[in-house]
Amino acid sequence: MSNAMTADARGRHPEVFTYPEFTSREANHYREQGYVHLGRTLTAEGLQQVRDQVMQAWTAEKGAFDPQGTWLHNALLPDIHHLSDLVRTYYFNGPMVAIAEQLIGPNIKAVTSQLTFKMRGNTMPFAWHQDNVYGELDPYNAITCLTALDDADVKNGCLRLIPGSHREGQADYRHTEEDRRAQRAVELAVDDSRAIPIPMKAGECLIFHCHMLHHSEGNRAKDRDRRLMLFRYADADAVEVYHDRRPRLGRLLRGRTLFPEVETFEADLSG
Numbered sequence: 271m272s273n274a275m276t277a278d279a280r281g282r283h284p285e286v287f288t289y290p291e292f293t294s295r296e297a298n299h300y301r302e303q304g305y306v307h308l309g310r311t312l313t314a315e316g317l318q319q320v321r322d323q324v325m326q327a328w329t330a331e332k333g334a335f336d337p338q339g340t341w342l343h344n345a346l347l348p349d350i351h352h353l354s355d356l357v358r359t360y361y362f363n364g365p366m367v368a369i370a371e372q373l374i375g376p377n378i379k380a381v382t383s384q385l386t387f388k389m390r391g392n393t394m395p396f397a398w399h400q401d402n403v404y405g406e407l408d409p410y411n412a413i414t415c416l417t418a419l420d421d422a423d424v425k426n427g428c429l430r431l432i433p434g435s436h437r438e439g440q441a442d443y444r445h446t447e448e449d450r451r452a453q454r455a456v457e458l459a460v461d462d463s464r465a466i467p468i469p470m471k472a473g474e475c476l477i478f479h480c481h482m483l484h485h486s487e488g489n490r491a492k493d494r495d496r497r498l499m500l501f502r503y504a505d506a507d508a509v510e511v512y513h514d515r516r517p518r519l520g521r522l523l524r525g526r527t528l529f530p531e532v533e534t535f536e537a538d539l540s541g
């Protein structure tokens with residue numbers, strides 16, 4: 271799985287990706303509400319290929335769902351772009367990169383890729399959190415992009431979020447180095463009555479701000495999986511506040527960076 275895909279003259283891959291409009295209407299919604307449901311970003315063919323490739327990786331790593339397994343074992347597989355060439359192209363060169371430029375600025379790096387799965391039988395919820403509490407990045411304008419690989423609704427544990435909560439800023443919560451090492455889940459106390467579910471169709475993408483309060487319930491649909499793929503994009507000079515403000519390593523996708531270690535990070539990976 272190492273071949274780079276060939277792009278068309280506009281640098282696009284229309285056979286596998288769909289390029290949603292992102293106008294001032296969507297940008298304003300993002301600014302006010304902290305999220306935008308982009309609609310479809312994978313074609314039917316793209317969705318099929320992504321599912322096939324990530325399931326090979328997931329099954330090789332995790333095997334079948336294990337009710338005795340830890341939350342981490344059952345839910346997360348990091349760096350999925352190392353394990354699938356199509357995911358790598360989607361992450362480095364897919365439709366969300368131009369949107370990241372609009373929302374963040376001209377200098378962009380790709381800072382996280384992971385699968386976040388709740389297979390049928392996995393009734394463990396994800397607690398309320400902000401993605402910037404797990405790993406505080408400065409500047410505070412990183413975005414998360416969730417691509418649904420299954421139809422997701424309330425029954426199988428779709429995302430729930432609090433519109434506008436990104437305007438409340440970084441949550442006052444200490445996720446210590448030890449918590450990080452032990453990979454403990456962040457659990458923020460929030461007013462759940464302000465939350466709304468965000469149902470998604472497979473192949474659609476949702477973008478939200480790094481301060482968006484969000485969580486999801488367990489998968490209570492006995493016959494359906496709820497598979498998501500998560501990417502984060504940040505300013506190319508974003509630093510890890512919790513790590514002596516060292517630069518977050520991530521592949522430089524657009525523009526330039528002050529940090530040589532970012533300039534070279536994953537530069538040899540085709541995408």
Ligand SMILES: O=C(O)CCC(=O)C(=O)O
Pocket residue numbers: 386387396401427428429484485486498500
């Ligand atoms: O998979 C989910 O339901 C939640 C994922 C999530 O919130 C995250 O990984 O930040």
